[in-house]
Amino acid sequence: MKTDIKPNIYGYPLPLLRQVLEDNKLPKFNADQIFNWAYRNFKFDPIEWTNIGKKTLAFIEENFDTSIPKIVWNGLSKDGTRKFLLAMNDSKTVEAVAIPARDRLTLCISSQVGCAIGCTFCHTGTMGLTRHLQGGEIVGQYLAVQKFLHEKDEPRLSNIVYMGQGEPLHNFENVKASAEVFIEPKGLGLSQRKVTLSTSGLIPAIERLMEFPPVNIAISLHAAHDDIRTELMPINKRYDLTKLFAAIKTIPLKAHRRITYEYILIKDLNDRPEDIDALVKLLPKKESKMNIIPFNEYPESEFKRPSNETIKWFMDEMNRRGIVTTVRATKGDDILAACGQLKSHSEEGKLNLW
């Protein structure tokens, strides 16, 4: 299984790692021991995996990359949000953000270097896509940040959202593998309810979500009219609202679970009474909840944040008309860590899809 670039071992779900070892005539229980060292003890150097035989260690060292991303910078916001810049082995960088709330600490992780979707409200969207992250580079963001917090004796991460740089479903296989590692009971052991996958609406991948572990699903909706959604999200040209909601119907939902619709509220664009009318028509009441994200202004953006009165009115009106709606507190504005503002300064855009 030699390749020029070794695959990162932390992108291998437990059954797959067992299989790889067995196929190479090595004890498959070594995979369980590796999971224990890496995910329970945060030991990432095979030298420290003392109960694993020499043959297996030699195989691992020859065929896998066992490193985790390096934190090259971190910044703490006044509200406790901490942003990390993480370097991969090829020096490409992505950002991850640890966001505190009352009873949890959520890590917003990246799935790609840059993003090809090109949403017009999004700072990352201006970069274009440089490359997909390997599964192990996605899991590695969590490992690096958790280790950092542990060494500082700070509260540990409890939740994950795939809402950093990139469209997660554009990197389907690697993101799926990373989600399997996150929820593996013998590894990181996160509950499926503590992992949220977000998508801009990549329909062919949404239709494959039955292959995915049953984590929470969030759809970036942002508009209930096709013309406005296309202005905000060029992906809507190919996959419009009618096609999107037909695809959403194919998502297997466990009982009492709902799909979250993310809605960036922008002044005079999607914050009007007619937007509420259209949303109420579009969203299936029992299976939907809406999360309003007041737009975070940044220097080059033409969009504006609505007033606090408008934000409250919009939320109250949605709730009154039967759609459970909350407003996400904006975190980390002072370090550009809020939604859609992740952009590694060292990366140049390479490719746009639309």
Ligand code: SF4
């Ligand atoms: S909002 Fe998400 S999908 Fe859209 S460009 Fe930004 S990172 Fe990509």
